[in-house]
Amino acid sequence: MKDFTDKVAVITGAGSGIGRSLAVKLAGHGARLALSDIDTAAVADTANTCEKMGAQAAPFTLDVSDRDAVYAHADDVRGQFGQVNLVFNNAGVALQANVEDMAWEDFEWLMNINFWGVAYGTKAFLPHLIESGDGHIVNVSSVFGLMGIPSQSAYNAAKFAVRGFTEALRQEMRAARHPVGVTCVHPGGIKTNIAVNARGVPDGDREQVGKGFETIALTHPDSAARIILGGVRRNQPRVLIGPDARVFDAIPRVIGPRYQDVGAPVYRLAQSVAGRFGITL
DSSP states (O other): OOOOTTOEEEESSTTSHHHHHHHHHHHHTTOEEEEEESOHHHHHHHHHHHHHTTOOEEEEEOOTTOHHHHHHHHHHHHHHHSOOOEEEEOOOOOBOBOTTTOOHHHHHHHHHHHTHHHHHHHHHHHHHHHHHSSEEEEEEOOGGGTSOOTTBHHHHHHHHHHHHHHHHHHHHHHHTTOSEEEEEEEEOSBSSSTTTTOBTSOGGGHHHHHHHHHHHOOBOHHHHHHHHHHHHHTTOSEEEESHHHHHHHHHHHHHGGGHHHHHHHHHHHHHHHHHHTTOOO
């Protein structure tokens, strides 16, 4: 897909962060936009911004963990826009918790959004993408879909699952000769509110966590959106976002699974340093 003009793009998590930036970038390229988020006011604001740029943009309130709602959304978008060309399964949440202490409720909450939301969005829209004759699906994994990280076991589980699911899907589309490109995105630290809103972070730590994440997050959502759309144009199977993503990609290739032995003492050191600032890891 070289040109986004008049293409119908579906974006989940479009109320903020990468999703909002994708919407604005695509509006500038003449795409028509079906934008969703669980935050009604936020996605309405994104749609309004895109409409002021001259784009057709419809906001939808959507909980991606609700399979029936996602399928109904796919039918609504197809009915309203007449076609679907691009789907960005972007919505996601975070959870900081060790396996030993993690509550099932929190684990299931994250998996329902970060993995099942991607799977539902893919399955619900795939027939419409095939029908369009010129489709592309983008599933957002993470650098945590490349390496396991202590305290991020649930997030790792979801993002590794997204990676495997998406890589298999790309091969299936090519084997069946369907006109659908498939790309898996692995962002590094992006300057969004995902860390501040994560479950498992004590309320008293949120301000410090937000400041810390802002410092180490190397990429702005606008840059992430530009890189993703470039990957779609080139039909790339994998898109890495940020220099930190390249590091995460390289370490398992170079060291292999022994990176886990190095990661454990590094994590203990990080816990010690964070504790001096009153932050719990």
